[in-house]
Amino acid sequence: MENFVVSARKYRPATFRSVVGQQHVTTTLQNAIVSQHLAQAFLFCGPRGVGKTTCARILAKTINCEFVEEHVRKGRPVSELLQTQPGIVPDALQKAADPDNTPFELEACGKCSSCRAFQENASFNVHELDAASNNSVEDIRSLVEQVRYAPQQGRFKVYIIDEVHMLSNAAFNAFLKTLEEPPSYAIFILATTERHKIIPTILSRCQIFDFNRIRVDDIRGHLRYVATQEQIQAEDDALHLLAQKADGGLRDALSMFDQMVTFSGHNLSYKDVIQNLHILDYEYYFRLIDALLTENLSGTLLLLEEVMQNGFDLHNFVVGAAEHLRGLLVCKDPVTVQLLEVSDNIRQKYVQQAQAAPLPFLLSALNLVSQCDREFKQAKNQRLHVELMLMKLAYLNSAVQFARDLSAAPAAAASTQRASSDNGEAKKKSSVTTSPVPASSPPAPTGSAEVPVTSAPGASGTVPLPATPAPTPVPAASSQPKSAPADPEPIVPIESGVEELHGTPSIEDEAATQVPPTPQLRDSVPHVEIGKPSVAGHEPGQLPVTAAPLPPPRPGMPTGKPIGLGSKLPGLGNLAAMKAQLEQQAAAGKAAVDTEPSGPVTGLPAINDEVLQRVWKELTEERKAISMMHYSLLNRPVQANENHLIMLRVDNPVQEDQFNEFRAEFLGELRRRTGYPRLNVQAEVVERIETGRKLYTSNDKLEYLMEKYPMLTAMKQKLGLDADF
Structure with a gap:
């Protein structure tokens, strides 16, 4: 019985042309051989099964070929060699x-002879070393000893070290000098799948070639070639599925191909590949999207049950659903259909289903499936988690349509209102007469106006003007008659650019909004020179008080003597009476400022917190230009309660006094901008909570522990210990 050779070895490329999917590497190596710019060390990096070791062997075989030696290096023409x-x-x-x-x-x-010896694995010029099992310093030393001997036949000795990242750091360091300055006949080819594990000193001594993952179409073409050579009938969908499953590795694809041929014989079908490799078929996802588009929740849940009964993993099902939705999204545009790496038959199904699936549905569904994928590992009941996702997807179209209707309703109402207002304007315009207005007739107070236009002597006409509101009657010109309209409208004062034609009832308390009269102090002290009181009807020594008391003096300011006192002081009795009267006035003034307008505190409108925060921030920024002290005092979070009271929490009484200095001005501006006349601000000193002792140094910590645990003190004294910090 003949020994079976796997396809990965039987159809291993033997020339640069037969290497699959790595043309950028093979072309560079061929040019280096032709130009005789061959480096002394190469590093081949890339995923598994993409041709790193294969290219290393082809390079070792080519540079020792006698034809290359005679034609390239010695320059002998081909005709002479023939x-x-x-x-x-x-x-x-x-x-x-x-x-x-x-x-x-x-x-x-x-x-x-060199090529034949290489093909028979009998060449003495090619040495392969597996660094996974020979990764010590002694192995590298033995390799360095072999490098000292020149080749007996051929020009170069090639050393291929596979999985070089497995070498230890000591082995790498022992290999550095030989790798940097090898003999002229020695060439090192290092191959690895994990370039980041190689030390930088090794990388700097090598020419680095990065091998790419092989494209799906290239793998499928190579599988077709192998199937033709082996006389196997294989479907394109089956080969394409094998190429996809290989994930860019040709060796993996050939291994799966051998497995499928062993399972199904010489007729390789798509169903056999799905059944043997245990892959979720595209048909599951096509059925899933069809059920979701028709809002068939029962069919969706039954499909999930079928997937689980067939032994497939739920997470793989979710990931496959996301890939399927991505494929449908790609197929929405004919330009991007080529991004879908599937066979032609499957691509046609994708295009058909993409035409039936709305774009908002695909985007929202892809978002939901991606969220389910992220949260799948953390879910306790993973099946329920997937079923909830499918329930949301089943009614996604209805949700999107409901959102559209909801957004379209205000627009429709606005258009209807606009149409009705247009109709009303049209009616008003149509009711205006178009007959010429005599020059002696008075102008209309409102509505449309007509301007007489004279185009030629003896011909006149009128041009109607659009209707414009006339809030106030315009005085007639000197050429017009003095008569006015029968019922002229009264002139209404305009404040802040807003015209108010009708009285608006106020919901505010008029008594609360009244401004207290300005307190004044009238001089009633008798003058020494005249001997009479300055205010008639009052005896000397009496101080009459007018409408309101004086405002309170600012903190820290001396009261001083009243305005209007003479240069000479009155008697002691009058001075004591004046002092008592001034204290009474100061107390009354403080109460007048601190006491807010009286009135009911219930039934107040709710304060718009957004407006309050915005106005407070604006006033705080304005205070910043006046004083940074005011800015730091106001720059803190505030909130008004149901009684329109804001408690401003300050740190100490000094800040409270500072705020009271500009409180009246600030409060008035705050009320005006917010539109809440009952708004009030009071400063409140926040009580500080005394904390425990701060432990900063090691001595503080030791003392604290000794106070808490007296046993430490006894142990320290008994053992004669001392702290060493």
């Missing part, structure tokens, strides 16, 4: 009419 050494010339050049002028890609001939 006469002297025809066995080393490639077949493509042997069949060419003019071999010297025929362009060709540089490849190993595969006929010379």
Whole structure:
């Protein structure tokens, strides 16, 4: 019985041309060989199964080929080699009419002794080392000892070190000097899947080639080639699914291909691949979207049950649903259909379903599925979590339509109102007469006006003007008659740019909004020179008080003597009476300022907190330009209660006095801008809570522990310990 060779080894590329999906690497290596700019060390990086070791072997085979040695390095023409050494010339050049002028890609001939020894794994010029099992310093030292010996046949000795990231740091350091300055005949090719684990000193000594993941179409084409060589009938959908499942690795794709051929024989079908690889079919997701578009919740839940009964993972189902929605979103535009990496038959199904699915549904559904994917691991009941997502998706179209109707309702109402107002204007315009107005007739107070226009002598006409409101009657010109309209409208004063034609009842308390009269102090002290009181009807020594008391003096300011006192002081009796009267006036003035307008405190309108915060912030910024002390005092969170009272919490009594200095001005501006006349602000000193002792140093901490645990003191004295900080 003949030994079976897996496809990954049987169809392993032997030339640069046969390497799949890495043209940027193979072209660079071929140009380096032709130009004789070959580096002494290469580093091949990339995922598994993309051709790193394969390209290393092809490079080692090509640089030791006798045809490359004779034609490239020695410069002998192909025609001369055909006469002297025809066995080393490639077949493509042997069949060419003019071999010297025929362009060709540089490849190993595969006929010379070096190439045959390489193909039979008997070449002494190629050494492969597995760094995963030979990662010590001793292994690298033995490798360095081998480098000292020149090749017996050929020009180069090639050392291929696979999985080089597994070497220890000591092994890397032992390898540095040889890698930087190797002999002229030694070339090192390092291959790894984890470039970040290699130390920078190694990276700086190598030419680095990054291998890409192989495209799905390239893998599918190679699988088709292998199937043709093996005489296997395979469906395109099956090969495409294998290429997708390989995730960019050709070796993985060939391994799965061998497995599928073993399962299904020489007829490889799409259903066999799905059944054997245990893959969620596209058909599940097409059925899912059809049920969601028709709001068939029962069918959706039954489909989820079928998926679970077939043994599929719920998380994979959610991830696949997100990929399917992404595919539908891509297929909405013909330009982006090419981004969908599926077979042609599946692509046609995607395009058909994308036409039936609205774009808002796809975007919202993709958002819900992505959220379910993120929260799946944290869910306790994962099946219920997925079912809730499907329930939301089932009625997503209805929710989107409801949101549209809700947003369209105000627009429709506005258009209807606009149409009715237009009709009313049209009626008003149509009721206006279009006959010429005589020059002697008075102008209309409101509505449309007509201006007489004379185009020629003896011809006159009128041009109607649009209706404009006339809040006040315009005085007639001197050329017009003096007569006025029968019932002229009274002139209403306009304040702040707003005209008020009718009286508006006020909901505010008039008594509360009255401004207290300005307190005045009249001089009633008798003058020494005259000997009579300055106010008639009062005897000397009496001080009459007028309408209101004086305002309270500012904190820290001396009261001084009253206005109007003479230069000479009165007697002691009059002075004592004056002092008592001034104290009474000061107390009355303080009460007048601090006492807010009386009135009912119930039934007040609710304060719009947004307006209050905005106005407070504006006033605070304005105070910043006056005094930073005022700004720091007001720049703190405030809130009004149901009685329109704001408690401003300050840190100390000094701040309270500072606020009281400008409280009246600030409160008036706050009321005016917010529109709440009963608004009030009171300063309140926040009581500080005394905290415990602060432990800053190590000595403080030790003393605190010794006070709390007296046993520490006894132990310190008994053992003779001392703190060392």
